[in-house]
Amino acid sequence: MALVPYLSESDLAETDRELLGRPINLFRGLANSPDGLRHFQVLGQWIRHGCELDPRLRELAILQVGYLTASPYEWSHHVKIGHDFGVTDDDVTQLVRASNGEEHALGELETLVTTGAREVTADRSMSPATWSALETRLGRARLVDLVIVASFYSAVIRILATLQIDVEPDYAGYLEQFPLPEKPLA
Template sequence: MARLPYLNPEDLAEEDRPLLKRMITLHRCLVNSPGAARAFGGLGQYIRYGAKLDPRLRELAILQVGWLARSPYEWSHHVKIGHDFGVTDADIEALIAETDGRPNSLEPLARLVLKGTREVYAGGMSEATFRELQAHLTNEQMVDLTVTASFYCAVVRTLASLAIDVEPEYQPYLDRFPFPA
């Protein structure tokens, strides 16, 4: 159960009500601080709709963070969103295998993006991995990948600290791709 109340549009000042155009539990909790919700949403929207990183690779990076953090909310939401941006069930199974160091079907660039994301999650991308990625990505894409991985590290920590609940409609994604026991 969330540690702060889930607010509804009628709980907010008129100018803040658009912050709840998506009535997901994360947004309903974040609007306890409309300014923070606005800033959080601004970067999230850039990552999803403005970043120059390939959308499938972006979603794989986000899923990598969700998997590493064992974040039910992030994982379930981005399994669904990932599907919308070209991530397949086979990609998700391969991401799990890649994280465990097992052979998988991901292409080399996807594996490298996941490696870089794991390093960001652990504290920062290594020089060697950064240089390897630079051979495939533009400077703009490198920044977008780094910001995406870093932002989603903050997202999973926000979700855990506020104890945000997974909405029932996202539970099937957790059932299909559960975390290890």
């Protein structure tokens, strides 16, 4: 149960109601600070619609953060969102295998991207070898985008955990299909 009430549009001032255009529990909880939610959404919207990192790679990076941190909300939402951007069920299965140090069938670039996201999440920075390999493949601008994505979603999981935001029923099936580790790996 969340530590803050889930607000609806009717709980907000007229000027803040657009903040719940997508009334997911995360936004409904953050709406307790409308200005905070407004600024949170600016970066989130840029990541989703303005970031030039390939959307499939972006979603794999976000899924990597969600899996490593065993964040049910982030994981379940981004399995669904990942599907919208070309991530397949097999990609998710292979990401789980890679995260657990098992043999996997992710491609070379996908492996580099998830390794970079894993390092940012677990080690709080990317190794020079991973940085160099990714800079060669993605270019500096897209690599900085990847760092922003992994770092933002590392912050999101902390918000979700601290506020104890509940997974909506529409997303719960993804947790059954792709279970998270019992405790965080990072």
